[in-house]
Amino acid sequence: MESLLARYLEPCLADCRDLKISHLLRIPGGASRETWMFKAVWQTATGRQSQEFILRKDPPASLLETDREAEYAFYSTFAGSDVPVPAMRWLETGAEHLGSPFFIMERIPDIEASTRVILEPRYDEARPKIARRMYEILAAIHTFDWRDTEAARIAAAPAPDDCWRTELDRWEATIDENELNPQPAVRAGLRWLRRNPPPPAQRVSVVHGDYRVGNILYHTDGGIRAVVDWEMAHLGDPIEDVAWSFMADWEWARDGLKGGIIAGADAIAIYEKTAGLAVDPAALHWWSVFSNIKAQGIWLTGAKSFQEGRNQELIMPVVAYTLINKEDENLLKSLGRDK
């Protein structure tokens, strides 16, 4: 892998000679794409240069079948905006360099991404600041003017009253394609969603699609250095992201705090004040039920890719055994059918 990376990068870097790749290390997680970090050192006419990078590479199959070009476009859209993202450097959609498509971005040093570490006592002071920033940044994503950007080039914009249907059709199709066994709770949830549509979106925004603790790179000073994992980003109803970030799946401390770090009412207050958008309870409820269905679509996709031998990463059966039934339990709660 080091030699393949060196061969790829040398012509990409200006005036580059004697490029060496070191510290290549696969990062745990990243169930939908392999994530690697590495250091590049090279010579130029002005002397020795070095830079640390992150490589995101497509596996043969994954929890998600998403387009890395779209993810790259959303990262690029927010470069230099109020939404912190890593600097994108190169995108390759072919398999000729590393065996599958990939993109490379600059590594952000001195950050943490763990959903567990943020709950440790050493983050007690920083945690409320990180939580506040998390919902201020979400407001910045949703109030960002996406017209004439890379995101607008790559993603279709639904009408405000069609955001829900577009996403529901997409995830119902994913479930149809990937369920290994009939899913009675999921099918009941899908019927409920179609019978009880939410109010139209207040505005059509960029929706991150996987906004939660785990996809923010935070620091002990309470800052958030970047929002990552834009592979499910699209244009749609901003309340979708609020509901997704509130899912019981992410209540890591099991204490009712969203993402283990903030009460739902506090998050809504910060978000509404910053974004100037209201979080309608009916819309939030609809998108909460939808979130259970979407999550199940992701878990079922991973289970099928393992069952069919297209992906042998152990995260796939771990997710299948630990989350599919848990998601049914969460869905029953969201529907008020848990007792």
Place this chain on the structure above:
Amino acid sequence: MTPEAPKVLNGMASALLVKLMPEVRTPFGQSVAGMAGMLAFVLAQESDRAVDRLHRENEAVAAILRDAAAILPDEALSDRAREAAGTRTPPDLRVSTMQAINDRLRAVFIEVHAAIEDTPGDDARALEERIWEEIRESTRRRHLEALM
């Protein structure tokens, strides 16, 4: 006499999580060892209960389908419900055989649930509640207590 599969799988889980994981040098390697240990732990539970879970569920779903057949207005669906309920007895007790029956029963169960939601009357409402109780019970049967 050989050790039972759940005992072996729990031993594997312990070896992977307690003995191997701390010896692995990279975070990714530790993560793989941890997931393998977790899977062994989960499969220890699942291997012991799978036949019992599928047997109980197939009987429960078949009973609902039999009762639904009597009140469904759609005759074709009534016939499918009756037929599915009648083929619940497995020719052998392999998990794959019982899972295939479970899949057939639950596919018709979904159709019946959708139809009952649109069927008026007290009998339909009572059956709908039974269906929801069976869905709740199905999550209890699959629950992995120690993990989540």
